[in-house]
Amino acid sequence: MKKKRWGKKYVDKRNWKEYNKKLVKRGAAYISLDFIETWKKELEEMNKGKEGAPYQYPETLMTFLGYIYILLGIDYRGLQGYLLGLSKLVPFEVPHYSTIYRRISKLKIDLRKTLLKYKGKDVIISLDSTGVKVTNRGEWIREKWKVRRGWIKVHVAVDDKNKQVTAISVTNEEIHDNAKFGELLENSIKNVEAKGGKIIQANADAAYDSNESFMKAEKYGIIPAIKVRKPSPTARSKNPRKKYAKEYHGLGYEKWRDKYGYGKRWYSEIPHSVVKRKCGEFVRASKEENMYHEAKLKYIFYNSMIFYDETGIPIWKK
Numbered sequence: 001m002k003k004k005r006w007g008k009k010y011v012d013k014r015n016w017k018e019y020n021k022k023l024v025k026r027g028a029a030y031i032s033l034d035f036i037e038t039w040k041k042e043l044e045e046m047n048k049g050k051e052g053a054p055y056q057y058p059e060t061l062m063t064f065l066g067y068i069y070i071l072l073g074i075d076y077r078g079l080q081g082y083l084l085g086l087s088k089l090v091p092f093e094v095p096h097y098s099t100i101y102r103r104i105s106k107l108k109i110d111l112r113k114t115l116l117k118y119k120g121k122d123v124i125i126s127l128d129s130t131g132v133k134v135t136n137r138g139e140w141i142r143e144k145w146k147v148r149r150g151w152i153k154v155h156v157a158v159d160d161k162n163k164q165v166t167a168i169s170v171t172n173e174e175i176h177d178n179a180k181f182g183e184l185l186e187n188s189i190k191n192v193e194a195k196g197g198k199i200i201q202a203n204a205d206a207a208y209d210s211n212e213s214f215m216k217a218e219k220y221g222i223i224p225a226i227k228v229r230k231p232s233p234t235a236r237s238k239n240p241r242k243k244y245a246k247e248y249h250g251l252g253y254e255k256w257r258d259k260y261g262y263g264k265r266w267y268s269e270i271p272h273s274v275v276k277r278k279c280g281e282f283v284r285a286s287k288e289e290n291m292y293h294e295a296k297l298k299y300i301f302y303n304s305m306i307f308y309d310e311t312g313i314p315i316w317k318k
Contacts (some may be wrong), residue, residue: 029308030068034317035060036092057095062103063316069104070279070294070301076101105290107297107316110195111191114303116162116310118197124160124261125188126203128268129153129177132295133282152283154295155180157188157202158268162310164303165271166191170292176205184215185244189220201225203265214241225260271302278302 003244022156033300035058042058050086065079074082080097087094095103096196131151157166167187169180185202201223209228217224217238248256257263275298284295304315 025312026305026308029305029314030072031086032064032314032316033086033090034314035064039092054091057099057103059103059107060316061095062100062107063109064314066099066104066107066109067301067304067314067316070297071305073280075284076104090284105285105293107293109300110166110295111168111300111303112194114300114307114315115164115166115191115195116194116307118121118159118161118192121161122200123166123192123197124201124203124264125157125166125185125192125199125209126160126265126268127155127157127177127181127184128205128265128272128273129155129180129207130276131173134248134291135282143224152291152295154272154299155183155184156268156271156299158271159188159192159197160264160267161197162306163267163270164306165299168296168299170295178210178213181208181210181213185216185220185222189222201258201260203268205265209241210257211241214244222234223260225262225265227262271299275299275302 005071038060039058042060043055044057047054058126065067065083068074069076069079076097079100080094083094086092131153134150134152153171153173153175155171155175155177157168158164159166164234167184169183171180181204185199188202189199199220199222202217203225204227206227206229208226211225217226224244226242226244230247230249246249251259279298283291285291285294
């Protein structure tokens, strides 16, 4: 199917029939009750050796509710009602909304569990960050009452194979992107290698241009496709950045971009776009630690949607 855009012709290669089937399939996850199958066994494992009051509800149930809370935007009281409705179809014990709140606020999901296997492939990751509002106040209210709640920042690394988040970190707005380069790189290496892949290159924009970033990439034998700023380094510089900066300025941006396939860096913006469109550009939590937790869950559940598309397995299935 050919289309015109900005006066140029291009071919839309997307298989719309398959894409539509994928989106329809995702809807089934909202009523997937796989947690019921392992309810009793999971509680036995969770309460083994536990001190104090035993758990009454399995972690898989809370993962399912977290998924609904994030992707459908249902509040905690609404989640209790949602479960009451489902329990009429398949009987199970429904938790109180206060219990749902406490458990979702402490929900721990290993990012690695949401990643698809790489099967020995070389992987290129791209790094980026975005701001997330900490309130859903309108811009008019902010301007009229001079209320500024600030932002939190979500830093991610995204692979070029599945467009999944391989590492994530959430901070306040004062943390510079470059400060998270090493953490994202190291966590991505661990997560990708655990799934059978190997990172060979890290793409990042000029916000990550620093001696530390190039040194960290060289330490792990990874090509740092980082867009460097001007001017070129001095002749005395011994940092590995010098070599890449000289090459960048020597080739010019366009040739350098083509050599390293820097265009793939935009993959890092896909999760930000999807999450904000599906889940909103703000977090609903009021406590700082819960804000960070909620933001992180949004990207974990973004990953889980891609995982479900390929495997048909929701992450709350044991």
